[in-house]
Amino acid sequence: MILVEAPGLFTTVQDLGRMGCGSIGVSPSGAADAVALRVGNRLVGNPEGAAALEMTLAGGTFAFPEGALAALAGSDFGAILDGGAIPAWTPFRIPPGGRLRTGHTRSGARCYLCVRGGIEVKLFLGSASTHVLSGLGGFEGRSLKKGDILSIGKSEMAEPGRQGAVSDILLPRKPLRVTDAPQSDWFSEAAQSIFYNSGYRVTEEANRMGLRLEGPVIPAPAGGHMITEGVALGAVQIPAAGQPIILFVEQQTTGGYPKIANVISADMSSVGQLRPRDQIRFERVDQTTARALLREQEEAIRAIH
Amino acid sequence: MRRLQRLLELNPLQGVLNLHPAYCSVLIRFDALVTGHREVEALLRPRLENLDTIALPEPREVEIPVCYGGEFGGDLAEVADMHGITPAQVAARHSSAAYTVDFLGFAPGFGYLSGLPGELATPRLPVPRRSVPAGSVGIAGDQTGVYPFATAGGWRLIGRTPVAMFRPDREPMSLLSIGDRVRFRPISAEEFAE
Numbered sequence: 168m169i170l171v172e173a174p175g176l177f178t179t180v181q182d183l184g185r186m187g188c189g190s191i192g193v194s195p196s197g198a199a200d201a202v203a204l205r206v207g208n209r210l211v212g213n214p215e216g217a218a219a220l221e222m223t224l225a226g227g228t229f230a231f232p233e234g235a236l237a238a239l240a241g242s243d244f245g246a247i248l249d250g251g252a253i254p255a256w257t258p259f260r261i262p263p264g265g266r267l268r269t270g271h272t273r274s275g276a277r278c279y280l281c282v283r284g285g286i287e288v289k290l291f292l293g294s295a296s297t298h299v300l301s302g303l304g305g306f307e308g309r310s311l312k313k314g315d316i317l318s319i320g321k322s323e324m325a326e327p328g329r330q331g332a333v334s335d336i337l338l339p340r341k342p343l344r345v346t347d348a349p350q351s352d353w354f355s356e357a358a359q360s361i362f363y364n365s366g367y368r369v370t371e372e373a374n375r376m377g378l379r380l381e382g383p384v385i386p387a388p389a390g391g392h393m394i395t396e397g398v399a400l401g402a403v404q405i406p407a408a409g410q411p412i413i414l415f416v417e418q419q420t421t422g423g424y425p426k427i428a429n430v431i432s433a434d435m436s437s438v439g440q441l442r443p444r445d446q447i448r449f450e451r452v453d454q455t456t457a458r459a460l461l462r463e464q465e466e467a468i469r470a471i472h
Numbered sequence: 473m474r475r476l477q478r479l480l481e482l483n484p485l486q487g488v489l490n491l492h493p494a495y496c497s498v499l500i501r502f503d504a505l506v507t508g509h510r511e512v513e514a515l516l517r518p519r520l521e522n523l524d525t526i527a528l529p530e531p532r533e534v535e536i537p538v539c540y541g542g543e544f545g546g547d548l549a550e551v552a553d554m555h556g557i558t559p560a561q562v563a564a565r566h567s568s569a570a571y572t573v574d575f576l577g578f579a580p581g582f583g584y585l586s587g588l589p590g591e592l593a594t595p596r597l598p599v600p601r602r603s604v605p606a607g608s609v610g611i612a613g614d615q616t617g618v619y620p621f622a623t624a625g626g627w628r629l630i631g632r633t634p635v636a637m638f639r640p641d642r643e644p645m646s647l648l649s650i651g652d653r654v655r656f657r658p659i660s661a662e663e664f665a666e
Contacts, residue, residue, distance in 0.1 A: 191649075420576075420577045
C-alpha cells in the first residue's frame with residue numbers, strides 16, 4: 168500500500184484510458200504522457216497499461232509501509248528516497264517503511280510513479296484513469312489528498328528492467344508536428360503562414376482537457392459555418408479570438424470551432440510535458456510521415472527492458 | 473449519421489478505437505499502427521451504399537422533470553425578455569415540445585436535443601460561466617440540453633432537474649442515448665427537493 172503524506176499539486180491515478188465510449192460523451196482520459204507511463208511500467212515489469220500516479224508540476228511524498236519496486240518516468244521531479252537521490256527511468260526498491268519524496272519539476276509538466284503490481288482502483292468503463300471533470304474513475308474520481316491510502320496490485324509478471332535512460336525519440340520535443348485537420352483549408356494562406364511561422368506560449372489555462380495558447384492572432388476563416396462535430400485528440404481549434412487551443416486527453420468529445428491542424432499521435436506525449444509559459448512551434452508533416460514517426464516511437468518503447 | 477454509427481458498432485473495423493457521432497458526421501478514431509486513413513476509407517465506402525438497409529432501434533421515451541426559473545434557472549427571465557414573453561410562457565413552451573437526442577458529446581451523458589420551438593431559440597451567453605451546476609437545463613441556439621456535471625458552459629440556463637443524467641452504477645450509465653425522444657415535465661421547488 169501507499170500512504171499519501173503530501174499529494175503534490177495535482178496527482179491522479181492514470182492508465183492508458185478508456186476507448187469506445189465516445190458515443191456517450193466520455194473521452195478516453197488516460198496518462199497525459201502515455202509514453203512515459205508505458206516505459207515506467209515496463210521498467211517495473213508491469214503490463215504497459217498498468218495504473219500509476221501522474222504527478223503534475225510538483226510531486227508529493229509517499230510512504231510505503233510494505234515497500235515496493237518502483238520507477239519514475241517522464242520529467243525529473245528531484246525524487247529522494249530516504250535521503251538518497253533517485254534517477255528517472257531506472258527501477259528501484261523501496262524498503263518497507265520507506266518514504267519517497269518528490270518536489271518541483273526540473274524539466275517538463277509530468278512525472279509518473281509506477282509501482283510493480285500497479286495501483287489498484289475500481290475500474291470505470293474498463294479503465295483506472297481518473298476523469299476529473301465528471302469525478303469518475305481513478306481514486307474516488309479526484310486528485311489525491313493527504314491521508315489517502317492506495318492499494319498496490321498483485322504481481323506475477325515479467326522480470327523488472329534495468330534501463331537507466333531512454334532514447335531521445337521518447338523524450339519530449341518543442342516543435343510539435345501536426346497534420347492537416349478537417350477545416351485546415353478554411354484558413355487563408357496568410358492565416359496558415361502565421362500559425363506555422365510563429366511561436367506560441369502555453370498559458371496558465373493548460374490542463375488535461377486542453378491547452379490554451381497565446382501568440383500572433385490567427386484570422387478566423389471567412390464564411391464557413393461550423394456544425395458541431397466529433398473532435399480528435401490533439402486537435403488545434405481556433406476560436407473567434409484567434410488564439411489556438413489544443414484538445415487534450417480529457418477533452419470534450421465534440422466541438423464547434425474550426426480546426427487548423429492536429430498534433431500527430433507520436434507527439435501527444437510531448438504535449439503532456441508542456442508547462443505554462445513554455446514556447447512552442449508547429450511543424451507540418453503529412454500522414455505517411457506521421458504514421459512512420461509513430462512506428463519509430465513504438466519500436467523504441469518496445470526496446471526498453 | 474445514426475445508421476453509419478450503428479453499422480460501425482455492429483461490424484467494427486479493425487483498428488478502430490472510438491466513434492464520435494455528431495449532427496451530420498461520425499469521427500472515427502483508429503490506431504495508426506494498425507490501419508490508416510486510406511485503408512479505413514476503402515473499407516467504409518462500399519458499406520455506405522447499403523446504409524439504408526441498417527435498422528435503427530426503436531426510440532425510447534424519456535421524461536425529465538425540471539424546476540424552471542428561480543435559483544435553478546438564472547437566465548429564464550432574460551430569455552423571456554429577449555422573446556417578449558413571460559418566464560412562465562418560456563417554461564410552458566419548453567415543456568410542451570417533443571425533443572430528439574441527436575447525439576451525446578461535450579461531457580459524459582450530455583445530450584444535444586433538437587426540437588426546441590423556434591420562438592425559444594436564444595444565442596449562447598457572450599461569456600461562458602466558469603461553473604454551471606449539475607442538472608442545469610439550458611438553451612443554445614435552437615438546441616436544448618441538460619448539464620450532467622458541474623462544468624463550465626455557455627448555454628442559457630432556464631431550470632434544473634434533480635435526476636442524475638449520468639451514473640456509473642446504473643446500466644446504461646447515461647440517462648439519454650442517441651435517438652431517444654425526450655419531454656420535460658415542469659415540477660415545483662418542493663418536488664425538486666424530494
